[in-house]
Amino acid sequence: MKMKQILQFIIFMVFGLVMVCALFYLFEKDENDETSSRWNGFYSEAENTIDGIIVGASMVDRAWAAPLAWHEWGVRLYPLSTGSQPIAATIGVIEEARKTQNLQVIIIDVHGIRSSAQLRKAKAMRNLTDSMHHSINRIQTVNRIVKYSKDYEAIYGDTIPEEKRSELIDPSDFSNYLGFLNYHSRWESGVSEADFTKESTGIKGAFISPKTSFRAKEQEPPDIPKEAALEPLFQELIQEVIDYGKENQLNMVFVELPSCLPEEEYIQMNAALQMAEDAGFPTINLNSDEFAAELSINYATDFYHSCHVNSQGAVKITSFLTKYVCDHYGLGNKPERKDSASWDQSWEEYKASFEQGWEMPIESVLSDRQK
């Protein structure tokens, strides 16, 4: 092989690599997807401008109105949540956020620990990991979820319904790591502008959907038992998060967001909160009598689904939790903060959507809370 050929080969490979990377970038995931835009939004934040994150499954983004927390209290708490986000992903999500942000508080919702949420669908994992930038942490996050999925199957495999098996995580599936293998066929539905521009959420990861956010469906208030019990595998998952938090001296707060679920699911979440409390981390059970009055959640008007609050419920939860972090972590009331334009813009957008959806000013819900 002549020198010229070696040089040509190297240049060709570089071109090839650039092209392949461009294709991977373009077809990584459907960028019109909610989780992608939430993560794109997070990545577009300037370094060390976010105060904290709130991690969990879909109930987190339904409950957390980041623009409101900013506008009312000057707190920048970004929701990093995905539909059915596995607890096994928590460390990976926090690690990803810590790469660019100095997090003063990390709120973790424990709903993901319920056994009903344990059947890990590949789609749930991909929604999250394919939205993250390619990195070692992303690979480790996939590995953690895949390992947990294997452990789960080894113990509870017999209980998994046959028809659900095809939806589960396949540990040998290479597309777990390389989304392109899974998404390249999106050319059929057309590649949109968002695929090129990687658009981010304008409302800082908050969830607003005309179909659900402005709809109320009365829920039966839950019976919260006193018992606490969690199976060893799930205990391990919580323990890993606790150990990680301790090791890195993180201000983690374990919360149980308002929901209306069967009694046995609260027994599991109680156990998770108990473990966190025993380890010295603060916990907040928003379904308990202790906080219910202060939160003033109305089961007739603030939910659209047993797991999800609507935007009115979100305003109440956001107000409560923001006040909590301000009181306990000295956040908020920082009018001179840099890079505020996009946060101010997000408030305008959120407020407009809220008021258009409910046909009432957002302040009316806020003033209700203040009363």
Next chain:
Amino acid sequence: MAFVSMKFLFFLLVVCSGYFIMPMKLKWVWLLICSYTFYLLNDVRAAAFIIFTTVITYITGRILGQINSDQKTYLKENKTVLSREEKKCFKAKNITKKKRTLFTAILANLGLLVFLKYFNFFAGNINAVLSNLSLQMEVPMLNLLLPLGISFYTLQALGYLIDVYRDKYEPDRNLAKFALFLSFFPQIIQGPIARYNQLAHQLYEPHKFEYKRVAFGAQLILWGFMKKLIIADRLAPFVDEIFNNYISYQGITLFLGALAYGFQVYTDFSGGMDIARGAAQILGIDIAVNFERPYFARSISEFWRRWHITLGSWMKDYVFYPLALSKGFNKLGKRARNIFGNYIGKILPTFLSMFIVFLLVGVWHGSSWKYVAYGVWNGVFISGSILLEPVYEKMTATLKINTKCFSWGFFQAIRTIFLCSIGRFFSRGVSCMAALSMIKHTFTVFNPWVLTDYSFYELGINERNMIVLVAMGLVLLVVGIMQERGIHIREKIAEQNLYFRWLVYLGALAVLLIFGVYGNGLTSTVFIYQQF
């Protein structure tokens, strides 16, 4: 390990890197290790079968070689002493000895193949007959393992044995080297069926890294991937839908299914061959070409000269000629001459041998009556064309048809595609009866509107996928035409400006990555011929 997978590409990278790093003397050892690793990664249990075939064939080859060599030495030493009769007698004795040895080895190798591949077929049929006769007996059905590539390496081994028997070449004296000849990884899954004198020396000789060969090999692999992933696997859902639910379809829809299957199996098989040839070419080894644009053929016999060429040529050398030139067939020809006249007497041995060859080709594909019917279908057309050749000549002369012009050639090619497509009903149909039913419903229902009402877009290929198929079909056609004209595409591209060349290569890669039908780990569906 599927050819079309990330694992294979990684494996190939390791094999090639290791091969070029390896000292000259050890290169073939590296290939042997890699070939067996490849085979074991595919199916550990099947390794015993390929080792059995290798050892039996090697030992038999050595015995046959020894007899040949002893005979030559003896005749040379006693050239002046022995009379002509004595020499003849000695040769006859040796031939008997050789025949016995050869038949034992054929019986062992072929017997294993037939047992594993066809036992349950025979058992099923015997049981059906016994049941019809109301006999309370049953041949048990066995859960047999069909080792990967057994249909290919068995024929390769038999070809070698027959050639050594015929004293065409010396037998291999190194068992390990011979094991490499039978197990060379690019061709173990689905051929081509190599000849010892064409392949073995290439495997044993060391090859240095050659930039051009490596580049050409990689290009051939890319082309193979494109055929398989963009065309074959895209056609698969359409073909599966029609053949698996054939009762729901009629007329032209059924024919389109058969036509699509023809193109699916062509791009699937020839794509696999391109990958195999490309992989071998990178290592400096040229393996036989198995396809020469079969859909350009003007007759079924020409189609079979262009399709799965190595199987056809194997059948020609080891079945057709031995049969056609056998004493039995000669006698038959003579008798036929007395009864039916000179012409029939002359062509009968050829006609019958050809028919048997195609029957065997059909049966080689699998153990089912549908494959027997597939063989008969092709055998009838090919034998028929031999028989009716004078009639065709008269007909074209009477109708004053210019057989040299393009339109006649085009007509013949379309006719061949049509006939081959009908034959596909047998090879892909779920059963022989299903194939017959499909043929019946193709020709008894007239529904040309399915071509214009877009109803077939609901059968597994939507409009966008159809556009991709048409575009790739055009690329395939242009490439085919250029190759027919003797243009070596890769050489031609290599002559172009660097920028254009890179644009072509990177463009092809991008097209493959975007439009290829693949999923987890770049894996595609299993190659169709891998199952044969």
